[in-house]
Amino acid sequence: MTVGRAVPDGHPVVTDDPGPAEILAAAVPSRRIGLPWRLRWIDRGFELRANRKSLPADDPGVRELRIASGAALLEVRLAVSVQGRRPVISLVPDPTQPGLLAVLRIGERANPTPEELALHETLLHQAALEQPYRRRRPVPVALLRRAAEIEGVWLRRVPAVGDRLLPRHPAVLPVDADPGPVAVTIGGFDDRAVTQMQAGQAMRRVELTAAALGLTAFGLAVPVEDPDVRRTLTGLVGPGLYPQVVLRVGAGEPAEPRPVPVGSPA
Numbered sequence: 001m002t003v004g005r006a007v008p009d010g011h012p013v014v015t016d017d018p019g020p021a022e023i024l025a026a027a028v029p030s031r032r033i034g035l036p037w038r039l040r041w042i043d044r045g046f047e048l049r050a051n052r053k054s055l056p057a058d059d060p061g062v063r064e065l066r067i068a069s070g071a072a073l074l075e076v077r078l079a080v081s082v083q084g085r086r087p088v089i090s091l092v093p094d095p096t097q098p099g100l101l102a103v104l105r106i107g108e109r110a111n112p113t114p115e116e117l118a119l120h121e122t123l124l125h126q127a128a129l130e131q132p133y134r135r136r137r138p139v140p141v142a143l144l145r146r147a148a149e150i151e152g153v154w155l156r157r158v159p160a161v162g163d164r165l166l167p168r169h170p171a172v173l174p175v176d177a178d179p180g181p182v183a184v185t186i187g188g189f190d191d192r193a194v195t196q197m198q199a200g201q202a203m204r205r206v207e208l209t210a211a212a213l214g215l216t217a218f219g220l221a222v223p224v225e226d227p228d229v230r231r232t233l234t235g236l237v238g239p240g241l242y243p244q245v246v247l248r249v250g251a252g253e254p255a256e257p258r259p260v261p262v263g264s265p266a
Contacts, residue, residue, distance in 0.1 A: 037069045037101065039076065045088075045105035048073055050098075062098075063196050063225060067245055069101045070200020074151075076104060077201075078120040086110040092193045102197060119205070122212045137251035139182045139215060144249065147209040151202035153188045153195065156237040158246070160220065181250025183220060185233055187243035199244035210249050222246040 040047040050065055073089070080087040086107035093103050112120075141157050148155035160183035186202050188195035207217040223229050224243055233243040 035068070035072070036065055037072060042103075045103060046076065047100060048076075048102040048104065049100055062193075063244070066101060066193060066196040067200035067203065070197040070202075071204035071207075072200075073102050073104065073197070074201040074204040075123060078116055078123060080104070080106055081110075081112045081116040082120045084109055084111065091197045118212055119208045122208050126208070126211050137215065139210075139249050140213065141182065141184065143213070144184060144206050144209060147205045148186050148202040151205060152198050153186055153202045153244075154237075154241065155184050155186050155202070155206065156241075158183050158185050158233065158236045160222075160246070160248070181248050183246060183248050185237060185243040185246045187233075187237070187241055187245075189241065191242045195242065196244055203245050203247065206247065206249075215249055215251055217247045217249045220246040220248055 036051050038049055038051055040049055048069055050069065077087040077089065086109075088105040088107040090103045090105075092101060094100050141155075145155045184206070186199050186206065188199060203219075210217040222233075224233065224245065230243065233246075234241065237243060
């Protein structure tokens with residue numbers, strides 16, 4: 001498959017069906033060395049599977065694996081989209097195969113959206129930050145919330161200092177354009193495996209959206225699976241919501257680019 005760039009509307013021109021090599025190249029596979037999941041090429045698509053040795057026996061470990069794998073899946077989706085095809089996703093399609101996390105089929109021809117092109121371009125050139133949050137810049141929480149909602153989950157701002165969550169206080173109630181940095185949590189309306197995969201995709205979309213805006217998002221060392229932490233987060237975001245990951249978003253000083261593992265802090 002070849003992808004042309006010199007077209008008036010800025011969209012790539014697809015001259016053949018995308019194959020595994022083109023998709024993996026567009027998804028920056030060099031960032032995936034040593035991670036606990038793998039992509040397996042099948043007829044007109046991929047299976048996203050956990051590496052057998054990396055499949056945890058405990059629930060917290062499985063949740064973290066699904067979130068990281070969901071982040072990887074978002075990148076592969078973008079890689080398919082920018083090559084002029086529509087990705088068709090099935091999350092956790094077979095409960096009898098716990099290692100099968102998702103199936104991605106390469107669907108019909110479709111021009112990528114400007115947002116998909118921008119996020120993929122950001123993915124290819126995302127830089128590390130040596131000194132995060134040295135500068136203060138408004139964080140458009142509303143845009144980050146929209147990015148999460150595209151993946152079928154929610155995003156809420158939560159008060160935090162460092163990696164420590166704070167009780168709710170009027171002085172730190174969520175706003176849509178905080179001078180930053182801000183802490184946000186992403187989650188769903190239940191705690192199913194599918195929801196955890198959605199949260200991982202949302203996390204990566206939020207990270208890339210922040211990067212496209214000149215911001216950076218780091219995962220906070222908040223053990224969401226801990227019952228006490230889960231109760232604190234639920235008290236901050238409201239009943240009936242299931243937080244899955246906590247990020248801090250702000251402006252920093254860019255450094256020399258280096259490989260960044262999917263879904264991990266820069």
